[in-house]
Amino acid sequence: MNQKKIFILAAALFITACAGGVRKKGKPFVIMHPRNPALDRIFQKIGKEFQAAHPHLKVELQPAYATGFYSKILTAMAGGSAPDVFYMTGKAVTDFGQRGTLADLGPFIEKDNFPLGDIPPQALDEIGINSGNIFALPLTGGASALFYNKDLFERCGLAEPDNKWTWKEYLQAAKKLTIDEDKDGRPDVIGTSSDLTYWAGMLPWIWAAGGDLLSLDGNQCTVGSEQAAVAVQFHLDLINKHKVTVNESSLSTTGTSSELFSTGKVAMMVTLPWAIWEMASTGRKNKLNIALPPAGPQKRISRYTGEAVVIWAGSKYKEEAWDFLKRITSAAVGNELVKRYWQSTRLSVLQSSVFQNPDTEFREEILYKVLVNSRSLPDMRKLGGQDGIIRDIWNNEMTLCIKDGKSAAAALLEIQHKLNAELHNYKSK
Incomplete structure (x- = not known):
């Protein structure tokens, strides 16, 4: 192979790498999703979009442990094999965060000016935002x-x-x-x-x-x-x-x-x-x-009560994980949740015609009133x-x-x- 061809090949490989086309070696990027058909479909959809946006990652979606979730996730963290992103009850977030097992999202939120004002105060209270650090983004939730x-x-x-x-x-x-x-x-x-x-x-x-x-x-x-x-x-x-x-x-x-x-x-x-x-x-x-x-x-x-998505503190791909959190908690996904009979944690969705005047026979708008x-x-x-x-x-x-x-x-x-x-x-x- 002459020097010109070698140069062209090297340049092509460099451009591909810069574009994220070469996968990083090592462990896959693991997203653990809830064992619920409606939520599973949403995680699968966003997971595919996320993979396309980050071709350098090998994205794997895994269902949550059927039993003993919290003890098993802590064991996986201790062994260095926890999922990069997972879904958990809001009230467990503060405990896990103070153990040092979750990534602090504060710097990401500040850098991207993430709209915390579009999230109900009850959902933020559920993840312990008043205790200092922010370790999660609310995804689903609702009131009795x-x-x-x-x-x-x-x-x-x-x-x-x-x-x-x-x-x-x-x-x-x-x-x-x-x-x-x-x-x-x-x-x-x-x-x-x-x-x-x-x-x-x-x-x-x-x-x-x-x-x-x-x-x-x-x-x-x-x-x-x-x-x-x-x-x-x-x-x-x-x-x-x-x-x-x-x-x-x-x-x-x-x-x-x-x-x-x-x-x-x-x-x-x-x-x-x-x-x-x-x-x-x-x-x-x-x-x-x-x-x-x-x-x-x-x-x-x-x-x-509500559930949230978090990033494992041991993840090597926190920037990419933050991108997934933004995607899965977006208002667009919130609209999908409502259509699948789940409740979003975005006020812009809960106050919209999609939720307030749903195309259903029951009074789903009541759920916003009880939330308030x-x-x-x-x-x-x-x-x-x-x-x-x-x-x-x-x-x-x-x-x-x-x-x-x-x-x-x-x-x-x-x-x-x-x-x-x-x-x-x-x-x-």
Whole structure:
């Protein structure tokens, strides 16, 4: 080969390399996506676009671990094999970030003037933005609302819920919607469900009654208040006195509350907006409608929860990973999420006609109203995390209330005592 040809070949290789056409050697760029068909399709689509924009990377999309996600991801990080980008619950972000396992996105956000103002304050609070560094970008999220089966309301001659509903109207409807068709003593349709044994599910009811789990500084448990007892007693009565909720022996068929709701066996439930996707996936979205949660003695309020995308601190491709985060959290993807019955974390999407006046038969715009009037769960790191110590303490005490007749007030005082002991131990470390 003469010198001229060698020069031309070398120049061509140089130009190709500058254009990103030569793959970097080493590990692939791994994107771990959630195990949900709708979200999986979006991640696959954006992953292909991202690969085309970064041909020097070998992009691999992997589904999230089916079980033990957080312990496995920490193990992978320790072993140097964690995914470059992954999806996680918002409340876990601060804990992972303070462990030094997530990349700080602050410099990227500042450099690109990323529009944090287009993200709801609740979503930013969920990822712990008030604690200092920013370790994630919110992707999906939403606040609890009242989901109900409009066919069952019509069948029972009930007007659909409106913004005047309180706990009183909610209870009255639950009684009428509990139907024993074959008169065998076990309802074939049950009025509603209860989150009594799940502390996070009960918090918006406690807030609505004027109570709270923790003090404003998070250093004291305050759940033993009279206001909190009002909320817990209301749910105890739904279960034991009025018998209008799902429990182990209430229905002639079995399944989780969510599964039973999606198949028309539970008439209504206050839950997070994932109910829309579940109803849509079973082909029953035409039976679904949405209303504001019933107002409690003090106010009407919802619980916000969300998920976010993060960059592993050990990634060699943080600049490229940041580009993926911008793509997957864009307003364009937000519009796709809405079409697939998921909720975006972009205000420009939530306030647009795509969301406010959706081409669906149910009132999806209600979800924006409950979002505005919602709170994120408190930071529970002092109590072992969101699924830590409180989960078992709460579940045990509420089970005693349901099965052994322990009073709501006594159970909450016991929870308060135990959690304050844990908070004291945390401060003593």
